Amino acid sequence: MIRHASLNDARKFVLRWSDNAESVEHIGDRGNSVFSFKNAQGNLQILRFTDPDFRSFDELLGELAFVNHLHATDVPVAKALPTDDGQLAFLADCESGDLICSSIAYAQGLEIQEDSRHWNKDFFKEWGRNLGLIHQASMQFEPSSGFRRWSWEEEILIARAEQLIPVEDRASLEEFHEVMDLCRHLPKSPSEFGLIHADHAPQNFRYDPEMGRITAFDFGNCCYHWFISDVAIALSTVRRKPNREEIREGILDGYSTVRSLPSSYEELIDPFIRLRVVYVYLSRLHFWSVNRTPAQAKEIEVLRDRVHSKTGWEIFGNGG
Secondary structure, three states: OOOOOOHHHHHHHHHHOOOOHHHOEEEEEOOEEEEEEEOOOOOEEEEEEEOOOOOOHHHHHHHHHHHHHHHHOOOOEOOEOOOOOOOOEEEEEEOOEEEEEEEEEOOOOEOOOOOOOOOOHHHHHHHHHHHHHHHHHHOOOOOOOOOOOOEHHHOHHHHOHHHHOOOOOHHHHHHHHHHHHHHHOOOOOOOOEEEEOOOOOHHHEEEEOOOOEEEEOOOOOOEEEEHHHHHHHHHHOOOOOOOHHHHHHHHHHHHHOOOOOOOOHHHHHHHHHHHHHHHHHHHHHHHOOOOOOHHHHHHHHHHHHHHHHOOOOOOOOOOO
16 A cells, blocks of 8 residues: 655645745645645646655656656656755655655646547647657666666566455456566567656646647656557557547557657557556556545456456457
């Protein structure tokens, strides 16, 4: 179970960036506890608290270094912002125990969902283009010693899969091992394997319709993985949309304006979507390991059925 920060914690430690503690507002809790606040210039900024048992201090510094590398190479991302004394992160003595505190810029723009008038081809292409820019810049990233992010199979949820999946859920465990075997033997050339965002979807970026530009944030899951997996993760979030083929075409077209897709991308998308479905199931089992609400239990049941369906881009029945 992940530990989170309280509003009192946020108001205490925001003083490392701003003296406006009363401006702090809680946004949400999951992998991180996330708050907003106003900085000295009166602009919104994001404050995050991370459980070091979930993401270590060095892993978090690796994330922030990658984000700032992207920003320095003109990729539109929300950069990490240091404290007044120059620290990108520090260990904070919170009510729930020691948590890692950090801050990133507030991404300007709109969160676009399918009921928006901006949910259109231009938006889909920019979605793919932004993802391509991240991957292109990732190829030139050299991490500092000790601040390296993990490889995909080392991620805590993947590494603990056999403990997280209920013993009676044999079908999910079999699917986990099957997709792991499908993926782990793929070649890892520098043009196809590197640091990825790992959750590049509308809840994790903002869109400026006037500029036609997306600004990405929340790189908390970034890891070394195949770039096409990042594309598959994006596609996995829209495979139930009625205009899913239009979205897919737009994302792939936009991505291709920046860098080429691998020649075998059509064959690779399905196994990586299946891996993503398993990963999301594992994440809910981890986050909601105790005291589940009825709604959380129901979501876990739905996710389990999706794992059992073994489907990629195609959807079969309610479990797809």
